[in-house]
Amino acid sequence: MRGKSMSVNDGKRYSTRVRFAPSPTGKLHLGSARTALFNWLVARGAGGSMVLRLEDTDRERSSVEFERDIMDSMRWMGLDWDEGPDVGGPHGPYRQSERIDIYNEFVQRLLAGGKAYKCWCSGDDLEERKRVAIQDKKAWRYDRKCAALTSSERATLEADGVPFTIRFRVPEGKVVVEDSLRGSVEVDTSEIDDFIIVRSDGTAGFHLAVVVDDITMEITNVIRGDDHLTNAARHVLLFEALGAEPPTFLHHSLLFGPDGTKLSKRHGATSISDYREQGYLPEALVNYLALLSWSPGAGDEREIFTLEQLAGEFSTESVSASKAIFDIDKLNWIDRQHMKTRGDRELVDLVTPFLLQTGREELAALPRDKLEIALAAVRNAMEKLTDALEPMDLFVRPAGLLSEKAVAQLGKYEELAEALDICVEALGRDTFVDRHTATKIVESLRSVAKERGWSAKKILMPFRIAVTGLTVGPDLPYLIMFWGCARCADRIEANRQAFERVTQELREEGEK
Structure with missing residues (x-):
């Protein structure tokens, strides 16, 4: 996909609009950063809009600190956004915690149309019914007990103030997810529970919030990890129930470690801020993340790209569905290539903060011309900025001190x-x-x-x-x-x- 307008949501025609929607429950993960990058490249390559929204409905785990890390990390990578919680925009608010009234409006439409219903089943009650079903060797799906309640029974429960959730009534038949990477994915709706769209505390569930946000923010393209592919069927059902056309989906592969398991802390650093602190250049990390599932085309052996070049050449047609293996040696090689494009003066500017952070004030205080010579002396052995620190120590080593x-x-x-x-x-x-x-x-x-x-x-x-x-x-x-x-x-x-x-x-x- 590169630059074309398409019919989405309520039938109007919008230019390309993508969104990156992280949860501020942790630092920006490499995998999430790659998703943000793919969205940004599609938006910028098409002359469209990039929306940043924060899915902060997990009140206990969400924090302003993590919000700041996400936005700071994206800016460090060179990724900007046209609409978001910090810059505003015509489709705000851009934090889900501030959109409760919007969600309630859409929920009422679903309830009024008989496409959703209140459920008073307690967690303990559901667990017991599930236990019995498993004991009888039956597959457990929510049995629509509350959907079958009489109006009198519902009125009594409401009068008694019994807590309730709201469930989406999954229609019979099949639902098709059109994915630009994986083709048509057909799911029999008998495999999908009547899922909860409003929690007992009144907050919108993930599925409802995501779909309502995509509708009201006029999102044309949803680009995210393939761990959301199973969610996409529920989302298509909600789009259709709300009378909106689903956006174009692309579910790219997740990041995996060299051992073939999902990339995690046991493989080493996993957040963008970790790699920033280790002294990697932002353009190198962006370059490498882009190459995980994407290539410029058959016969094109180039591996080194600037962000501007990527924006001009990236195309979702060239994204692969195969596993993306994170290889630190490859990242180091790419960082070294980008390092070569930086002059000694630039590298001194980039290395100096690390000198100060590590207590090397004497080195940092050297005359500028001496600091540039010291940096030039060690740069050929550098794969990242912090590789300069120990080798540069010899330039302030006292005379008369022998190892x-x-x-x-x-x-x-x-x-x-x-x-x-x-x-x-x-x-x-x-x-x-x-x-x-x-x-x-x-x-x-x-x-x-x-x-x-x-x-x-x-x-x-x-x-x-x-x-x-x-x-x-x-x-x-x-x-x-x-x-x-x-x-x-x-x-x-x-x-x-x-x-x-x-x-x-x-x-x-x-x-x-």
């Missing part, structure tokens, strides 16, 4: 003093060094090693350790660019002295 591995490695070089002297001589005393000059210095060290019949490592490894105090780290030119020749030489001398002091202590310890 155990560094001490052990330096102890292997018989010509260590000569090698370090060569390094200091090659550096000179310049304070500012560009990439070209730094690279020439490293190449000169390689040449000197070759002249002496040494391997390059025999000079370059002592250089690295004597500058950083560590055995691993960024390419050497970045170290020279960051500290400059003079400071590198000073650090070499400080670490040389530290090494001599440590080896002396070890020697004395061994003689005891």
Whole structure:
């Protein structure tokens, strides 16, 4: 589906209107975010409207905190909406808890038309009748006991103030759900109970609220997970009972972990805010979620897309019904590809908040040009923003501090003093060094090693350790660019002295 108008609901013609309707009972889950993305892509690709509504009828579990997380996470992903609880719109309110009067109006229409009825059966009574049916090896369906009550019996129950629910009277026959991904799904209504549409506390049940919302908000396309496919038959019945044409349905697959089970916390992080906190780029996560069930077409091997490109190319005809397996390695690869499109300045802006969050104020306070060099030095090993943090620590590591591995490695070089002297001589005393000059210095060290019949490592490894105090780290030119020749030489001398002091202590310890 891409951009066409269609007849929906009361027979009027509307442009494409989709909705994302999360329950604010938890943080925005990856699976829900993917649903939001698919809806947004359809709306934006068709020049239509995106509606955000909150299904907050679970009063105990819903919270403002989760509402905020949902909206903040969507905005972080780059997804906006044309109507919603925060921006308003002509079809509000956009919280189900604020739409009780609207639901009551539609319920009265169903009651007046004999398409719904009050049910005074208590939970205990229903459980007992279910138990008996199972004991007699019969399938349990609500037996319409209250639908068969006389007017006198109903009047007595109402006069006594007995709590009641309201049930939808499921008609006999078959109901067909037209799904653009799965085709026609036919269900015999004998398999469907007279389901509750109003709870005993007077609040609308899920099925009624969803359908009334879709009708009054003029939704043309319902795109959601296939766990709602069984609900769709009930929804079609309600649309028809209310004289409205059902929207176009698409029930996409859910997200699964590598073990083939539904994605959950036991597979790792599951909320958008989790991945945001781990340092993933929003465009990379959006890119990856789009590729779970969608591809640009046969023969098109592209995997890297911007949100704008996705909006222009996404089509529901290219959505697959097969299982969508969440693969963290694939996400990391995609994040790395998007990372490559960011300049050093951009990455510094993105990494700095993580530096501050993790107590790396000294790093964050470095001059901007130094911070960009430090970031450039480690970026090739980054799959996400937080991967920069530990590697960047070496740029504020004090001179004279050697790791155990560094001490052990330096102890292997018989010509260590000569090698370090060569390094200091090659550096000179310049304070500012560009990439070209730094690279020439490293190449000169390689040449000197070759002249002496040494391997390059025999000079370059002592250089690295004597500058950083560590055995691993960024390419050497970045170290020279960051500290400059003079400071590198000073650090070499400080670490040389530290090494001599440590080896002396070890020697004395061994003689005891």
